Every structure is written in C-alpha cells, then in structure tokens.
Amino acid sequence: MTRTEPNRVLRIGIIGAGPAGIYAADQLTKAEVLTHTDTAVSIDILDRLPTPFGLIRYGVAPDHPRIKGIVSALHRVMGKDEIRFLGNIDYGTDITLDRLREFYDAIIFATGCIDDAGLDIPGIDLAGSHGAAEFVNWYDGHPDYPREWPLDAREVAVIGNGNVALDVARMLAKHADDLLSTEIPDHVYAGLKSSAVTDVHVFGRRGPAQVKFTPLELRELGKVPDVDIVLYPEDIEFDDESMRQIHSNNQTKQVTKTLTDWTLRDPGTAERRLHLHFLQSPVRVLGDSHVRGLRTERMELDGTAHVRGTGTFTDWPVGAVYRAVGYFGTPVKDVPFDDAAGVIANEAGRVVSDDGPVAGLYATGWIKRGPVGLIGHTKGDALETVTNLLADAGGLTAPARPHPGDVDEYLAGAGIPFTTWRGWLTLDEHERALGQAFDMPRERIKVVGREEMVAVSRSRSWGRAGDAGERRPGRG
Known part of the structure; x- marks a missing residue:
C-alpha cells in the first residue's frame, strides 16, 4: 500500500x-x-x-x-x-x-x-607496508583495530600528496608529549612515545602546484615542535600550466608560496625531520619479507601540469611505507x-x-x-x-x-x-x-x-x- x-x-x-x-x-x-x-x-x-x-x-x-x-x-x-x-x-x-x-x-x-585504495606496485604487500586508513584508525582508537602498532623504523615513507598524507606524516613525526593535550588514548600515546621514527619522507608524483594539501594544513605542518621541514629546490618546478593555476587559484598560490619559502630556510637542528618530495613516483617497495626501501622514478612536468617519467630512479632506505592514495x-x-x-x-x-x-x-x-x-x-x-x-x-x-x-x-x-x-x-x-x-x-x-x-x-x-x-x- x-x-x-x-x-x-x-x-x-x-x-x-x-x-x-x-x-x-x-x-x-x-x-x-x-x-x-x-x-x-x-x-x-x-x-x-x-x-x-x-x-x-x-x-x-x-x-x-x-x-x-x-x-x-x-x-x-x-x-x-x-x-x-x-x-x-x-x-x-x-x-x-x-x-x-x-x-x-x-x-x-x-x-x-x-578502506584504503590500492597501489599496484611490486612489494606493496610486504610486512611494514601499511594503508593510511589502518594507521588513522589506530591513532584514533577505533574499537575494531589492534592496540599495537609497529613504529620501529627510523625512516619511513608516506605516499600521497593530500591532507590524509600530511596527517599521517605529522603524527609519525610529532613527539608524543606534544599530543598529551589531545584526546589520544593511552595506548596510542605509549606507542608514539616509544617510536623510533626520526625521518618521514612524503612522496608525490606530481609537482608542488598540483598537491591537494589545503593551505592551513600545510602551514600547521611547519609549526610542529622539534620537527624540521625539509624541501629540495630541484623539486620546486613549475610549467606553464602550473603557473596558470598559481595565478588563477588563491589556494594554489598560498600552497606554492609556503613551499617555496621553506626551501629558503637554513638547515634546522630538530631531533626529527619531515621531508617533502615532489615529482617522485613510487615504482617498487623494496625488500624480501619486510620493507627495506622504496624506489621512485623522477618525473618531469610536460607543460600541461601532467608528468612523464625520466627513467632516473632513486632508492630510499626506509623501513616502513604508508600509502595515502585515497579511500575506497x-x-x-x-x-x-x-x-x-x-x-x-x-x-x-x-x-x-x-x-x-x-x-x-x-x-x-x-x-x-x-x-x-x-x-x-x-x-x-x-x-x-x-x-x-x-x-x-x-x-x-x-x-x-x-x-x-x-x-x-x-x-x-x-x-x-x-x-x-x-x-x-x-x-x-x-x-x-x-x-x-x-x-x-x-x-x-x-x-x-x-x-x-x-x-x-x-x-x-x-x-x-x-x-x-x-x-x-x-x-x-
């Protein structure tokens, strides 16, 4: 009826x-x-x-x-x-x-x-390779996820250029005591307090004008106590379309200005470092049974803000990989x-x-x-x-x-x-x-x-x- x-x-x-x-x-x-x-x-x-x-x-x-x-x-x-x-x-x-x-x-x-979106590269299923959603659920105290999280690698990689990637990188780099004023559960504080992480590398395959960070998220990253933000001048590359985006979009302008300004900073002396890499496309997670590194290919802008491979590869000696390439x-x-x-x-x-x-x-x-x-x-x-x-x-x-x-x-x-x-x-x-x-x-x-x-x-x-x-x- x-x-x-x-x-x-x-x-x-x-x-x-x-x-x-x-x-x-x-x-x-x-x-x-x-x-x-x-x-x-x-x-x-x-x-x-x-x-x-x-x-x-x-x-x-x-x-x-x-x-x-x-x-x-x-x-x-x-x-x-x-x-x-x-x-x-x-x-x-x-x-x-x-x-x-x-x-x-x-x-x-x-x-x-x-669920985490997949990343179809060799080695992505090795022990020590994690989806960002899993880590987020751990540090937010989700009841259906384990209480323990492995944080025994000194250098880790985060794949992705969005706000979730920044959150994951910041939580990995931040000192646990600086989170005591928040609502983190006791087991998360204990895990982060004992973390061996000293260097977090964030990799994006496109240029700095194409990142999905919001300006506020990015600026907040630069205020994390005792964590230096490290950028590489060779990564700050803009083609014609990138420049058009910068001039026509205020958010893109703010983000690229912040990134460019950071390249001019003197080297810091902080205990931990957060490295932002652009134009580096992950092609393989290295290791036999556990993550021992990440291989990336250097990309170049093609004039339309898209990228193409250069055939130049770099192996980064990281002990854990987090993919933050989206949800599904x-x-x-x-x-x-x-x-x-x-x-x-x-x-x-x-x-x-x-x-x-x-x-x-x-x-x-x-x-x-x-x-x-x-x-x-x-x-x-x-x-x-x-x-x-x-x-x-x-x-x-x-x-x-x-x-x-x-x-x-x-x-x-x-x-x-x-x-x-x-x-x-x-x-x-x-x-x-x-x-x-x-x-x-x-x-x-x-x-x-x-x-x-x-x-x-x-x-x-x-x-x-x-x-x-x-x-x-x-x-x-």
Missing part, C-alpha cells in the same frame, strides 16, 4: 552516523518546514559503532580541534526531536535490508568509504554496488539496479559519490538525495511496523545491546571526566574498547528498551 493521507509520519532509516548521515537527517527535518508540506518525519540513524560522528571521531587526527569542532554542529542536529541514534548495530549482520523495510518508508545509506568503498549487503567506482550504484542519490531505481533506497556521502571533497561537501550530497527522496514520498511503500518502539523491540529481542543518544551523552561525560583526572587536564580520554563503550553508554537511566524514544514526536 502507499500513503496518501495528510499529516502522515514518514519513517526514515539512515545507515551511518557520520557527517553524511547526520547532514541527511538535518536536511530531512528542514525540508519539512521549507516545503510547507503536511509530511512529518521520524528518523533513526543506525551505526555499527556504539558512538555517533563516524569520520570525525575515527578519521580526523587528534591534534585537529578545529576540524573536530564540526562535532558541535552535528551534536545540535542529533539533539533534534525528530532524530534518534541507535548504535552498535551492524547492518547486514544484526539487521538485514528486509528487516529494515518492515520499519521504514525509506532507507538512506551513508556508510562512507573506509566496500559493498553494502543486498544493495547494488559499482565495484569499479567503489560506490553504491545510484543516480542523484536514488539507488539503481540493472532494472532501474530501487524503490525506497537512497545513498549519500562518499558511498554515493566517492571519497572526494572535504567534510562540508557532503551537505550538497545530502540535499540532492533528500530532495529526491521527498519527491518520491507519495509512492513509497508504507512499512508494516512503523512505530519506533517496534525497532527497539526487535533489537532487544535479538539480544543486540544497542546504544542511544542518551547513552552517547553518558559516554561523552565519562570520557571528559577521565580527561579532567590528569595533572594537566585534557579535553577527554577516549574509551577504546567496544564492550566498555557499550557498558558505559547503557549504564545510566537504561529502563525499557524504548527509552531512546522518549520526548520524540509520533512515537505514541
């Missing part, structure tokens, strides 16, 4: 409580008012982690409070009456697509891209997937199969368009997806069990210890209290273990399963 009665409540399930999912929920609540319709919305945001905020909590370096400040805006959205958070629920395992359809008129997938999406169970692009198959946010649009299924964020752009760019994705969902609302099949309590009843009956927004507030308070217990107070100490997060989240005011639904409209 379809819903045509006025003043109906449109039940929406969003899979993924990161920025993309939360922005979609925000757009849904705004759209109701902006379009002056008689359709109310009731939204559940489900996540496999016990906590909300996804990439902000587990994908941003801990020494970036400015970026983490986005949480304040997301927090306000999650506090809206129309929105519930249900965490520690693994889509495809704890709850299936068919089951979700029993509860929701429409489902939006905002699962993001969490993973298939979502029972949802059409574009394996080549690493995204859910969709047209403007509507999920599509070979037979056309799949009724009631939508996508937003990186799993919709690929891992490009900054966090704020997901707002435009959300608006497009939500606009199309609301346009389809009249033809959506009504769920058999539309009451929010039905979801809670199912989860409780299945023995799934799900967490709620109230639980997050409890955990948030707990982590902040842990941080205040130090002689030098810290904003928070992040709880790492999944079981501990769930236990703390469910420790206060946990009555009936449906207590997550209190003060929410349309819930009986």
Whole structure:
C-alpha cells in the first residue's frame, strides 16, 4: 500500500552516523518546514559503532580541534526531536535490508568509504607496508583495530600528496608529549612515545602546484615542535600550466608560496625531520619479507601540469611505507554496488539496479559519490538525495511496523545491546571526566574498547528498551 493521507509520519532509516548521515537527517527535518508540506518525519540513524560522528571521531587526527569542532554542529542536529541514534548495530549482520523495510518508508545509506585504495606496485604487500586508513584508525582508537602498532623504523615513507598524507606524516613525526593535550588514548600515546621514527619522507608524483594539501594544513605542518621541514629546490618546478593555476587559484598560490619559502630556510637542528618530495613516483617497495626501501622514478612536468617519467630512479632506505592514495568503498549487503567506482550504484542519490531505481533506497556521502571533497561537501550530497527522496514520498511503500518502539523491540529481542543518544551523552561525560583526572587536564580520554563503550553508554537511566524514544514526536 502507499500513503496518501495528510499529516502522515514518514519513517526514515539512515545507515551511518557520520557527517553524511547526520547532514541527511538535518536536511530531512528542514525540508519539512521549507516545503510547507503536511509530511512529518521520524528518523533513526543506525551505526555499527556504539558512538555517533563516524569520520570525525575515527578519521580526523587528534591534534585537529578545529576540524573536530564540526562535532558541535552535528551534536545540535542529533539533539533534534525528530532524530534518534541507535548504535552498535551492524547492518547486514544484526539487521538485514528486509528487516529494515518492515520499519521504514525509506532507507538512506551513508556508510562512507573506509578502506584504503590500492597501489599496484611490486612489494606493496610486504610486512611494514601499511594503508593510511589502518594507521588513522589506530591513532584514533577505533574499537575494531589492534592496540599495537609497529613504529620501529627510523625512516619511513608516506605516499600521497593530500591532507590524509600530511596527517599521517605529522603524527609519525610529532613527539608524543606534544599530543598529551589531545584526546589520544593511552595506548596510542605509549606507542608514539616509544617510536623510533626520526625521518618521514612524503612522496608525490606530481609537482608542488598540483598537491591537494589545503593551505592551513600545510602551514600547521611547519609549526610542529622539534620537527624540521625539509624541501629540495630541484623539486620546486613549475610549467606553464602550473603557473596558470598559481595565478588563477588563491589556494594554489598560498600552497606554492609556503613551499617555496621553506626551501629558503637554513638547515634546522630538530631531533626529527619531515621531508617533502615532489615529482617522485613510487615504482617498487623494496625488500624480501619486510620493507627495506622504496624506489621512485623522477618525473618531469610536460607543460600541461601532467608528468612523464625520466627513467632516473632513486632508492630510499626506509623501513616502513604508508600509502595515502585515497579511500575506497566496500559493498553494502543486498544493495547494488559499482565495484569499479567503489560506490553504491545510484543516480542523484536514488539507488539503481540493472532494472532501474530501487524503490525506497537512497545513498549519500562518499558511498554515493566517492571519497572526494572535504567534510562540508557532503551537505550538497545530502540535499540532492533528500530532495529526491521527498519527491518520491507519495509512492513509497508504507512499512508494516512503523512505530519506533517496534525497532527497539526487535533489537532487544535479538539480544543486540544497542546504544542511544542518551547513552552517547553518558559516554561523552565519562570520557571528559577521565580527561579532567590528569595533572594537566585534557579535553577527554577516549574509551577504546567496544564492550566498555557499550557498558558505559547503557549504564545510566537504561529502563525499557524504548527509552531512546522518549520526548520524540509520533512515537505514541
């Protein structure tokens, strides 16, 4: 059956409580008012982690409070009456697509891209060769990743010229004590404190005018205590197209000026060094069973800001390699997937199969368009997806069990210890209290273990399963 009665409540399930999912929920609540319709919305945001905020909590370096400040805006959205958070629920395992359809008129997938993109060069699978996402999840205390990380190499290579590469390089080079004011977990501090790293080499295959660093990220790199930034004058090369980009794009102008200025610095005396290499394309990771070096080919600009090989190779004696060449999406169970692009198959946010649009299924964020752009760019994705969902609302099949309590009843009956927004507030308070217990107070100490997060989240005011639904409209 379809819903045509006025003043109906449109039940929406969003899979993924990161920025993309939360922005979609925000757009849904705004759209109701902006379009002056008689359709109310009731939204559940489900996540496999016990906590909300996804990439902000587990994908941003801990020494970036400015970026983490986005949480304040997301927090306000999650506090809206129309929105519930249900965490520690693994889509495809704890709850299936068919089951979700029993509860929701429409489902939006905002699962993001969490895997490292591949780099097809010999030796990339040697021990000591890592994906940047793995390292990021370690230093951000992701509950599903090991607590130990090998930091026994003195010289390491980071492949990539984007902000993630800079984050990885900075975290490798930075002294652990300089991170004590952040929320890094104890095991991360201990690991970094015992690190043998002295030199971090960042390699990019294109020229300095083509890097993807933002000016602010780059400037922050130059302020890391007791870490010298080392550049090589022969790498600072610009062709005609590079000069056009510099003159026409203020961000490119700022980045290249910073890099050029750094080449004029006198050699430093810091204990650690961060080397930025341009026009060096990785061609092989060296070693037998473990990384013993990285071979690169010198590139040259061809006049159009593209590069070509020169046939000149250099072997760099590094003991570990980190590839930061992008992220890639993973298939979502029972949802059409574009394996080549690493995204859910969709047209403007509507999920599509070979037979056309799949009724009631939508996508937003990186799993919709690929891992490009900054966090704020997901707002435009959300608006497009939500606009199309609301346009389809009249033809959506009504769920058999539309009451929010039905979801809670199912989860409780299945023995799934799900967490709620109230639980997050409890955990948030707990982590902040842990941080205040130090002689030098810290904003928070992040709880790492999944079981501990769930236990703390469910420790206060946990009555009936449906207590997550209190003060929410349309819930009986």
